[in-house]
Amino acid sequence: xxxxxxxxxxxxxxxxxxxxxxxxxxxxxxxxxxxxxxxxxxxxxxxxxxxxxxxxxxxxxxxxxxxxxxxxxxxxxxxxxxxxxxxxxxxxxxxxxxxxxxxxxxxxxxxxxxxxxxxxxxxxxxxxxxxxxxxxxxxxxxxxxxxxxxxxxxxxxxxxxxxxxxxxxxxxxxxxxxxxxxxxxxxxxxxxxxxxxxxxxxxxxxxxxxxxxxxxxxxxxxxxxxxxxxxxxxxxxxxxxxxxxxxxxxxxxxxxxxxxxxxxxxxxxxxxxxxxxxxxxxxxxxxxxxxxxxxxxxxxxxxxxxxxxxxxxxxxxxxxxxx
Numbered sequence: 479x480x481x482x483x484x485x486x487x488x489x490x491x492x493x494x495x496x497x498x499x500x501x502x503x504x505x506x507x508x509x510x511x512x513x514x515x516x517x518x519x520x521x522x523x524x525x526x527x528x529x530x531x532x533x534x535x536x537x538x539x540x541x542x543x544x545x546x547x548x549x550x551x552x553x554x555x556x557x558x559x560x561x562x563x564x565x566x567x568x569x570x571x572x573x574x575x576x577x578x579x580x581x582x583x584x585x586x587x588x589x590x591x592x593x594x595x596x597x598x599x600x601x602x603x604x605x606x607x608x609x610x611x612x613x614x615x616x617x618x619x620x621x622x623x624x625x626x627x628x629x630x631x632x633x634x635x636x637x638x639x640x641x642x643x644x645x646x647x648x649x650x651x652x653x654x655x656x657x658x659x660x661x662x663x664x665x666x667x668x669x670x671x672x673x674x675x676x677x678x679x680x681x682x683x684x685x686x687x688x689x690x691x692x693x694x695x696x697x698x699x700x701x702x703x704x705x706x707x708x709x710x711x712x713x714x715x716x717x718x719x720x721x722x723x724x725x726x727x728x729x730x731x732x733x734x735x736x737x738x739x740x741x742x743x744x745x746x747x748x749x750x751x752x753x754x755x756x757x758x759x760x761x762x763x764x765x766x767x768x769x770x771x772x773x774x775x776x777x778x779x780x781x782x783x784x785x786x787x788x789x790x791x792x793x794x795x796x797x798x799x800x801x
Contacts, residue, residue, distance in 0.1 A: 507538060507539065507540055508538075508539055508540070508566040508567070508756050509539075509540045509541070509542055509563070509564075509565045509566055510539060510540070510541050510542070510565065510566065510567050510568075510569055510752060511541075511542045511544070511560035511563065511565035511567065511568040511569070511586075512541055512542065512543045512544065512568075512569050512570070513544055513545075513546075513553065513556055513557060513560070513568065513569070513570035513575045513578075513579060514543070514544070514545045514546070514570075514571070514575075515545065515546050515548060515550070515572065515575070515703055515704075516545060516546070516547060516548040516703060517545065518543075518545065519543060520541060520543065520569070521591070521741075521742070521745040522742075522745075523741075523742035523743070523745040523746040524569070524591070524745040524746065524748055524749055525749075526746060526749075527745065527746035527747065527748065527749025527750065528749045528752065528753075530746075530749070531749060531750070531753045533749075533752075533753070542560060542563055542565050544556040544559065544560060546575075548703075548704055550574045550704075553574050553575050553577075553578035553579075554578045554581065554582065556578075557570075557575070557578040557579045557581070557582035557583075558582045560579075560582070560586075561582045561583045561586060564586075565586065566586070566587075566755075566756065567586065567587045567588070567589060567752055567755055567756070568583070568586055568587070568588045568589070569588075569589045569591060569748065569752065570588065570589075570590065570591065571590065571591030571592050571593070572591075572592075572593065572650075572699075572700060573593060573594065573599060573648060573649060573650035573700070574648065574700070576588065576590055576593055576596075576601055576612070577599075577601070577649075580601060580610075580611075580612060583611065584610065584611055585611060586611065587611050587612075587613075587755045587760075587761045588611055588612045588613075588614075588761065589613065589614045589748055589751045589752060589755070589761075590612065590613070590614030590615055590616075590748075590766070591614065591615060591744060591745055591748050592614075592615050592616070592617040592739070592741065592744045592745075593614070593615070593616055593617065593650070594616070594617055594618070594650045594653060594654065595616065595618075595650070595653050596608070596612075596614075596616050596766055598653055599649050599650060599653070602766055605765060605766040605768070606765050607762065607763065607765070608761065608762060608764070608765070608766050609762045610761065610762055611761050611762070612761055613751060613761040613762075613764040613765070613766055614748060614751055614766060614767075615744045615747060615748055615766070615767055615768075615769075616766050616767070616768050616769075617738065617739050617741075617744065617769060618739065618768055618769055621657070622737065622738055622739075623654050623657040623658045623661060623696075624657055624658070624660065624661030624664075625737060626696065626721050626735075626737050626738075627640070627658065627661045627662060627665060627667065627696070628661070628665065629721075629735060629737055629774070629792065630694060630696075630719075630721050630735065631665050631667065632789060632791075632792050633719070633734075633735065633786070633788055633789065633792055634693060634694060634719065634786075636693070637667055637693050637694060638666075638667065638668060638693055639667065639668040639669075639670060639690065639691060639692050639693050640662065640667055640668075640669060640670065640692060640693060640694045640695070640696055641670040641671075641672050641686075641687040641690070641692035641694070641695050641696070642655055642658055642669055642670065642671055642672060642695075642696045643672045643674055643683065643695060643696070643697050643698070643701045643705075643709070644671065644672070644673065644674070644698065644701065645673070645674060645675055645700065645701065646671075646673045646675070647675060648700065650700070651698060651700070651701075654698055655669075655671065658696065670686075670687065670690055670692055672684070672686060672687060674701065674705070677704075677705065677708075680705055680708055680709075684708075684709070684712045687718075688716060692718070693718075693719075694718065694719045694720060694721065695709070695713060695718060695719070695720035695721070696720070696721050697709055697720050697721070697722050697723075697727075697733070698722075698723060699722070699723035699724055702722050702723065702724070702727050702731070702733070706727060706731045707731070709731075710731040710732045710733070713732065714732060714783065714784075717783075717784040717785065718784070719734040719735075719780070719781075719784060719786060720733055720734055721733065721734060721735045721736065721737075722735075722736045723736055723738045724736055724738065724741060725741075725773060725775045725798065728775045728776070728777045728800060729775075729777075729800060732777065732779075732780045732783075733777060733780070734776070734777055734780045734781060734784075734786070735774070735775070735776050735777070736773070736774075736775045737772070737773070737774045737775075738769075738772065738773065739769030739771065739772055739773075740769070740771040740772065740773050743769070743770070743771045744769060747767065751764060773797045773798065774795055774796045774797050774798075775796065775797060775798045775799075775800065776788060776792070776793065776796045776798075776799050776800065777799075777800040778799055778800060778801050779800055779801065780800075
């Protein structure tokens, strides 16, 4: 009898130990806080990158997804909310979101999906050893601005004036505009700054482009994300070509041309940072990587609508042509 009691007690202890271990394991499923502007889920390429590394939602990883719904001013509150939730990592793209996350925490690791110039913006100390709690991917956007202008000049040999739509309060836009000024001067193009801090300023800014006889628009990604529909409608109505940063804007909004890094490639590579950090690496020791894959996408439908002929030598260099 005594022996049976001992055996039962031992079994009970084993069962309690197993249950406790399982409960602790369930609690240890890492939570990834994700900050975005106007999408409803993490980028597919990022999720696919996690899958390739063995991470699956509801199995061994969880997401806390927050979107500003296009309202940049919401970033600080959403970043603070993720900090209160004590997520294991915050993944975020774009200058405003990354700066908000940095201000919200100096301890939770932050992985940048993409940012123009993380050193120039003061987000990291340097690319090789970023220091602090931030690392990730740089899209090299300031360095690419000149190349975009060169391509536009090839497409429009008579290009004399281009209007640059920017938020002057955004540090990243300041860097981009300076780069555009240098390139425009070298190409003999007059650069017009269209300052847009809110939707209320957009109509007046676009009207100024027509008044000053702009031949084309340059729309950086943050502005295209916020005002893509309005800019696309304006450009179509006035038969005005515009250049943008992403293939998505060319495909869905009628942007004439995009040249830049492959964002799906950047997003997939961001998953490797999450993996390394979850395995114990410190963001301060993980070098910020730059793009390795670039794409030129041209929308021939838009060119036809505005009566523009794309030179064959430019078409030949395109990675993708929308017909």
